[in-house]
Each structure stands twice: as C-alpha cells, then as structure tokens.
Amino acid sequence: MKIILSLLMLVGLASAQSQPAADLVISNAKVWTVDASHPEAEAVAILGDRIVAVGSNQDVSAWRGPKTQVIDAGGKLLLPGFNDAHVHFVDGGVSLDAVQLNDAATPQEFARRIAEQAKKLGKGEWILSGEWDETKWNPPNLPTKELVDPLTPDTPVLVTRYDGHESLANSMVLKLAGITAKTPDPPGGVIVRDAQGNPTGIVKDAAQDLVFKVVPPLTHDQRVKVIKRAMAHAASLGVTSVQHMNPDYADIAVYSELHQRGELITRIYAAPLIPQVDDQVKIGIRHAFGDSYLRLGALKSYADGSLGSGTAYFYQPYLNTPNNRGLLSDTMQPLSLMRDRMMRADAAGLQLCTHAIGDEGISIILDLYSEIVKAHGEADRRFRIEHAQHMATKDFDRFAQLHVIASMQPYHAIDDGRWAETRIGHDRASRTYAFRTFLDHGVRLAFGTDWNVAPLNPMLGLYAAVTRATLDGKNPNGWFPEQKITLKEAIEAYTMGSAYAEFQDKEKGSITPGKLADMVILSDDLFSIDPVKIRDVTVVKTILGGKLIYEAGAGK
Numbered sequence: 001m002k003i004i005l006s007l008l009m010l011v012g013l014a015s016a017q018s019q020p021a022a023d024l025v026i027s028n029a030k031v032w033t034v035d036a037s038h039p040e041a042e043a044v045a046i047l048g049d050r051i052v053a054v055g056s057n058q059d060v061s062a063w064r065g066p067k068t069q070v071i072d073a074g075g076k077l078l079l080p081g082f083n084d085a086h087v088h089f090v091d092g093g094v095s096l097d098a099v100q101l102n103d104a105a106t107p108q109e110f111a112r113r114i115a116e117q118a119k120k121l122g123k124g125e126w127i128l129s130g131e132w133d134e135t136k137w138n139p140p141n142l143p144t145k146e147l148v149d150p151l152t153p154d155t156p157v158l159v160t161r162y163d164g165h166e167s168l169a170n171s172m173v174l175k176l177a178g179i180t181a182k183t184p185d186p187p188g189g190v191i192v193r194d195a196q197g198n199p200t201g202i203v204k205d206a207a208q209d210l211v212f213k214v215v216p217p218l219t220h221d222q223r224v225k226v227i228k229r230a231m232a233h234a235a236s237l238g239v240t241s242v243q244h245m246n247p248d249y250a251d252i253a254v255y256s257e258l259h260q261r262g263e264l265i266t267r268i269y270a271a272p273l274i275p276q277v278d279d280q281v282k283i284g285i286r287h288a289f290g291d292s293y294l295r296l297g298a299l300k301s302y303a304d305g306s307l308g309s310g311t312a313y314f315y316q317p318y319l320n321t322p323n324n325r326g327l328l329s330d331t332m333q334p335l336s337l338m339r340d341r342m343m344r345a346d347a348a349g350l351q352l353c354t355h356a357i358g359d360e361g362i363s364i365i366l367d368l369y370s371e372i373v374k375a376h377g378e379a380d381r382r383f384r385i386e387h388a389q390h391m392a393t394k395d396f397d398r399f400a401q402l403h404v405i406a407s408m409q410p411y412h413a414i415d416d417g418r419w420a421e422t423r424i425g426h427d428r429a430s431r432t433y434a435f436r437t438f439l440d441h442g443v444r445l446a447f448g449t450d451w452n453v454a455p456l457n458p459m460l461g462l463y464a465a466v467t468r469a470t471l472d473g474k475n476p477n478g479w480f481p482e483q484k485i486t487l488k489e490a491i492e493a494y495t496m497g498s499a500y501a502e503f504q505d506k507e508k509g510s511i512t513p514g515k516l517a518d519m520v521i522l523s524d525d526l527f528s529i530d531p532v533k534i535r536d537v538t539v540v541k542t543i544l545g546g547k548l549i550y551e552a553g554a555g556k
C-alpha cells in the first residue's frame with residue numbers, strides 16, 4: 001500500500017522530464033549566486049531544504065509540479081543568505097530591549113535615559129548593555145558614577161561601552177562587587193580612578209569581570225525569549241547563519257532545545273572561550289561538529305582589548321596616552337598559558353578564533369599559530385583572527401602563508417575611522433581594516449558585525465566595505481579609500497567567506513545545486529544603485545532551508 005501511494009505521488013508530481021517536482025521555485029529573480037562557475041541566473045528550484053537547480057526561468061520551470069510553491073521575485077536581487085561570522089547573539093538579543101545609549105549626544109542625555117529606564121524597572125532590577133559611546137560627546141570624557149548615582153539609588157547600573165571593552169558601574173554595583181580604592185587592577189584590566197584614587201565607576205577589559213560576576217544570570221525562560229528575539233531580528237535582516245563568539249553553555253543548551261523543537265530559524269556555530277578548552281577536548285568533538293543548524297568545535301580567545309578603550313596591544317604607544325601601548329588579555333599572561341591551551345585545542349582538532357586588534361597583538365597570535373603548525377604539521381585548520389584591525393606591514397605575508405582567515409567587521413571601519421588617526425596616527429591607520437591589502441595578499445576574508453558591538457544589518461557592512469565613508473560624514477570618498485573592495489568581493493566575504501571560516505563552504509555560502517536553500521530577496525538591486533544607498537536597502541523575503549522565515553510587512 002505504501003509503495004503504491006508513493007508511486008502515485010511521484011506520478012502526480014513528476015514533470016515532463018520525469019524528475020521529482022520542487023517544493024519551491026523562485027522565478028523571475030536577478031540571482032547573484034556567489035558561485036564563480038555560474039555567477040548569474042533567473043530562477044532557483046528547491047527540494048526539501050536543498051537547492052536542486054539554478055538557471056534561467058525556462059530551465060527551472062521543468063522543476064514545477066502541481067504542488068510546487070512559486071515565488072515570483074519580480075526581478076529583484078536574490079543572494080545567498082548572509083552568514084555573520086562574528087556575533088554575540090545573546091548580548092545582541094538583550095540589547096534589542098535594553099536602554100539605548102549609543103546615540104545619546106551628551107552625558108546629560110546619557111544620564112536622562114538611564115533615569116527613565118530605572119523608573120520602568122522594579123526595585124533592584126538591573127540596567128545593563130546600553131552601548132554608550134563617549135566619542136560622540138564634547139569633550140569626549142568617559143562617564144562617571146556621579147553622573148548616574150543620584151538618579152539610581154535603588155537600581156544596579158552596569159552599562160557597557162559599545163565595543164564591550166569598558167563598562168560604567170554605579171556605586172550600588174561597585175559595592176556589590178566589593179570594589180574600593182584599595183582593590184588592585186587585575187591582570188589585563190584597569191579600574192579607572194580619580195585624582196584621589198577612588199574608582200570612577202569605569203572598569204576596563206578584565207576588570208569588567210569583577211562586576212559582571214555579580215550580575216544575576218538570565219533565567220532559562222529569559223534566555224529562550226532573548227534568543228528567539230535575536231533570531232527573528234536576524235531573519236528580518238537576511239542573516240541565516242551566525243557564528244556565536246563566547247556563548248555561555250546555557251546559550252548552547254537553549255539552542256539545542258530549540259533545535260529539537262524545530263524552532264531554530266538561524267544556523268549557529270558556537271565558539272566558547274578557550275579557558276573551557278578541556279570540556280570540548282574531553283568530549284572528543286572536532287571543528288564544525290554537529291548538523292546544519294547547530295555546530296560546535298571552535299574556541300574563541302582574546303589576545304588584547306580594543307582601540308577605543310586604549311587596550312588594543314601595539315608595538316608603539318598610543319598618541320593620546322604616550323605611556324600606554326595597550327594590554328595583552330589576562331589569558332595571555334603568561335603567554336605559555338595561551339600557548340598550552342591552543343596546542344591542546346589544535347591537537348584535538350578544534351578550530352581557533354582569536355580576537356586580536358593591535359599590530360603586536362596580531363603578530364603574537366601569528367607567532368603562536370606558526371608554532372602550532374611546526375609542532376603538529378600542516379592541516380586544514382582554518383585558523384582565524386577576529387577583527388585583524390591594525391596590521392604591521394610585515395604580517396600580511398605571514399597571514400597568507402599560515403592560511404589565517406581575517407574575520408572582519410566592516411562597520412567598525414566607518415565607526416572607528418572617525419577618530420582612529422588621533423590615537424594611532426596616519427601610518428598605522430593606513431593599515432587599519434585593510435580589506436584590499438588582505439585580498440591582494442590572497443588572505444580570505446569572512447565578514448560579520450560583532451553584534452551587539454555594531455548593528456546586525458549586513459547592508460551596513462556592505463556599505464562600509466565598498467564606501468569606507470565614516471559615520472561622521474567627513475570622508476565621503478572613503479577613509480583610506482585604497483582599502484575599499486568591490487561589492488562582489490564584499491558579498492562573497494559575507495557569504496562564502498564566512499561559510500569557509502566555519503568549514504561549511506560545501507554546504508552553504510552560494511546558490512549552487514546541492515547546497516542548503518538559504519537565500520534572501522532584497523528591495524533593491526545592490527549592483528545598480530549608488531553605493532551610498534546600499535545602507536537603505538531592506539529585505540523582502542528570507543528563506544532558510546527552503547522555508548520562508550521572514551516576509552516584509554507580514555505579521556505587523
């Protein structure tokens with residue numbers, strides 16, 4: 001009986017050319033496939049969660065059967081779904097509903113918004129996240145606890161700079177954390193103090209751990225809610241895959257639970273922090289272990305801090321703080337600690353993704369990667385450096401020789417580009433977010449955003465990579481315009497490049513028969529509009545594994 005039924009179904013669905021009918025056909029599209037062997041097409045056929053045909057409307061019409069769903073793209077641009085190679089997905093989800101401080105134009109406005117949020121919350125509920133940016137203030141001085149203390153007597157306030165490398169704690173939080181004038185700076189961190197030696201409320205890099213550890217963790221229900229919120233946001237922006245840096249294990253547990261219930265609408269590659277290396281070594285999983293929705297097998301490390309916080313680690317001092325050339329992270333002190341962990345990870349087949357921003361920070365990581373190759377022999381490791389922001393001239397070749405992937409966030413370039421030169425000068429700035437030089441050296445790029453450090457919207461990243469027009473409008477023709485790349489290169493970095501960086505280039509990253517049907521239809525043709533308008537382009541439809549997961553205007 002079963003056999004007869006399925007035969008009948010096949011007969012019913014089969015097209016004239018005796019192939020199974022597609023579940024979905026997208027026709028009348030301008031398809032940019034990111035597949036060099038077949039870059040352009042008009043239509044795509046999908047069977048189950050995979051692409052089965054890409055070609056002209058006529059070629060693909062052979063896949064239509066009576067039950068095939070057809071989307072007429074109306075001539076709009078169809079691209080592979082975006083793969084954000086570096087996000088903090090749960091922090092991002094939290095930030096969507098948190099106090100918004102990033103565009104507060106003055107310290108007074110910053111304080112006003114915190115006071116307003118405090119009124120909305122119950123007594124003792126925390127104000128977190130915020131993404132403040134003091135470079136937008138005049139003068140650009142760091143905020144202090146005095147600014148918010150009078151407004152928040154019963155509210156713990158711990159708001160973080162947009163780059164995640166400094167936070168402001170109010171007196172209530174400093175007290176909870178036990179931070180006083182007598183507390184020493186931890187390795188890799190700074191407790192900022194006033195002239196009398198009292199903490200101002202600002203804690204940098206590793207010193208943030210002193211306050212973060214007193215924040216109550218998200219409950220399971222909150223975490224589920226936040227992750228669903230983050231996934232819906234990603235779908236609305238055409239982001240179908242993310243690589244989650246520094247997840248808590250509780251985040252991975254929620255992904256796993258949602259996956260089992262069929263509720264994941266974003267594909268996840270999770271890279272927990274390297275101090276936890278032995279957990280993954282013990283289980284015996286290797287890089288990119290898992291299925292198309294949820295994978296593990298990578299480790300995230302920190303070499304140094306950030307440029308904005310003055311903690312990115314350079315060979316030469318910062319211009320604005322002549323005694324400071326940055327900080328190596330606490331996990332790099334001593335260096336043998338990081339070396340041992342990386343060696344153990346590599347021996348176990350795990351992938352290394354290392355945050356390195358300053359030129360010497362990057363250089364030290366390249367040294368460590370090179371030691372690993374010497375110790376364990378050549379292999380397809382796909383070493384990554386996250387951010388790869390300020391390069392020493394000598395290191396572009398080494399990057400290529402070691403096959404290190406530059407996992408970069410173009411939006412940072414148009415953001416930091418507003419003030420980077422005042423901190424590191426013209427020469428170092430010329431090798432900052434050096435997209436063009438990397439590609440010219442044969443280095444692979446993987447693009448992303450670092451959300452919640454920057455907005456998750458891929459259009460802003462493409463806009464940044466092709467225009468390098470800083471957010472302050474002062475460099476309309478591009479900040480170090482020689483480092484611009486083409487739109488095709490930027491899209492490739494954001495799709496195939498990111499897929500390669502997570503060992504998934506055979507599974508996704510281009511619109512190619514056999515690959516997962518993850519795609520996005522955009523409101524405008526990126527290739528024919530003025531590049532300045534790229535940032536205004538929106539998503540019409542997002543398709544994940546052949547299923548429509550977002551449609552503009554639906555459900556509003």
Ligand SMILES: [Zn+2]
Pocket residue numbers: 086087088245450453
């Ligand atoms: Zn990050």
